[in-house]
Amino acid sequence: MEERQLIKKIKTLKQIKPNKDWVLFTKKEILEEGKGEQVMSWLFTPFNRPALVVRPLIAGVLILAGVFVYLYLGALTPQLAQLPFVSDKRAETEMMKASLGEIQVSLAEISLSLNNLKNSRNPSQALAVTGVVKATAKGGERVISGVKDSLPKGVYASLIDGFDEVYEKSDNLGEELLEFCINSLKQISLSEEDQVRLRKAEEDYNEIIIMNLYNKYFNEN
Amino acid sequence: MAYPKKKFAKLYDKYVEKIYRFVFLKVSSQEEAQDLTSQVFTKGWRKFRKGEKIDNPSAYLYQIARAEIANHHREKARFQTVQATADQLIDPNPGLEEKSKLDSDVAAVKNCLAKLNNEYQDVLVWKYIDGYSNKEIAQMMEKPEGTVRVMVHRALKELRGKLAD
Known part of the structure; x- marks a missing residue:
């Protein structure tokens, strides 16, 4: 191969470009660093790897928590049924269905994100995140169990399967991370x-x- | 320093594509390249914001990038996990057939380049993709210009061999 052809081939790599949205988003995020976002910063960038894992995971957990709050309020029917915003049963059922769908999607997202959490640069913080995920899921499961009777057939079982998957993955990942931490400490x-x-x-x-x-x-x- | 944010924003605009590409050629996925690139600029911004002097911004950013990549590979080796590698290499502007050909050409060169030693990879990227002169590369590598010239020649020869295999 002639040198010119070879150089031409190397130059094809110029086509590798970052995603424009990511470029803008990252620029904004970097330049705003230190502008009062410290309180929650460990939660959103605990491993200094913002793009990889944590956002989808935390977003999943937050959506899940929001939906649980909604379902929990829905379960307090005697008091709340008097209020105009929950008096329309049909709208309530529709919202309930949508929320159940969101829970299933969130559980699947959390489960997927847990797979990627292994890549974390900071295993001890990743370990803490598995604890947060598990605790949120536990709270969610309690709420779901409280409204079990009002849920459509089969939906309850499917949600519980989703929770079980999250528990199992959190536990397995937790064990793996803990072993890694112990072994790392042995090396120093x-x-x-x-x-x-x-x-x-x-x-x-x-x-x-x-x-x-x-x-x-x-x-x- | 007056308007550090504005000045760093300009630096970011000027170098983000180069640094991203430099990193991407040494890791296995877009996500890793994005994370490491954002690390590079975050570190750069922290230093810049403190008012510390950066004489040669490109050399400084590439220096951080090289350190971040090395750390990343060390961490990855310690904590190996299976991951998907079916990333899209370039933006989907051309037609599907053309894009697929471009993707495969780019992937072939990327794979062969990755087989060269780190310094050879760096000189080829800086010289032929980023368009730096031998003198600028010599400054970034802290080596004599003549050494860089020889390195470019040897790197090309080695890459030619890899592409022919």
Whole structure:
């Protein structure tokens, strides 16, 4: 291949360009850094990897939380039915259906985002996020169970399956991240006191894993 | 420094495409390239905002980019996960058939380039894609201009071999 042809081939790489929307969005985000967004900054960019995982995950959790609040208010019928904004039963049913759809979509999104959370640069913060996700899902499940009787047939079971998937993924990811953190700590030099703490943490962790396996075995049999 | 935000915005506009491309050629997905590019500019902005002097902005940004890429690969090796690689390489402006050909050409060159050592990749990208002179590349790499000239020659030779395989 002639040098000119080769250079022409290299120049085809000029066609690689970032997405314009991303360029504008990132510029705005970077230049506004430090302008009072610190309070929630760890939540929205906990791993300094804004594009990858956290936004969809947090957005999913927030949508889910919003829908739960709506359903919970819907369940308080005796008091709220008196109010004009919830008196139209038909509109209420339609909204309920839409909300259930949103919950299913949010659960699927959260589940997908958990898959990507493994890529986090900061495993200890990722571990904290799995805890937040699980706690939100638990709260949601409690609300759904409270309005179980008013839900269409099969929908309740399908939502519970969605929650179970989120729990399972959070647990598995949590275990994986914790093991990673323990192994990373083993690679660095620690004071004697910290070494004792680390050994204790590892023993406790192993004990929990054995307990979980034991419980799982007896629940299944 | 007067109007640091405005000045940095100009720097961002001037270099974002180059830095993104530089990063993208060394990682495996658009998301990774976006994250690392935003890291590069975030770090640049933090320094700029403090009023610290940056003599050669392009050299400085590429220096951060190289460090970020190296960190990224180290982290990835430590915490390996499976990920999708079916990313779109270029904007979908041309027709489907043409676009698919362009995508495959670009992907072929990208793959062969990735097989070269890091410095060879850098000199080819800077010289033929970003259009820097040997003198500018020498400043960025902190090497004599003559060394850069030899590196470009060797990198081309090696890339030709990879493309022919």
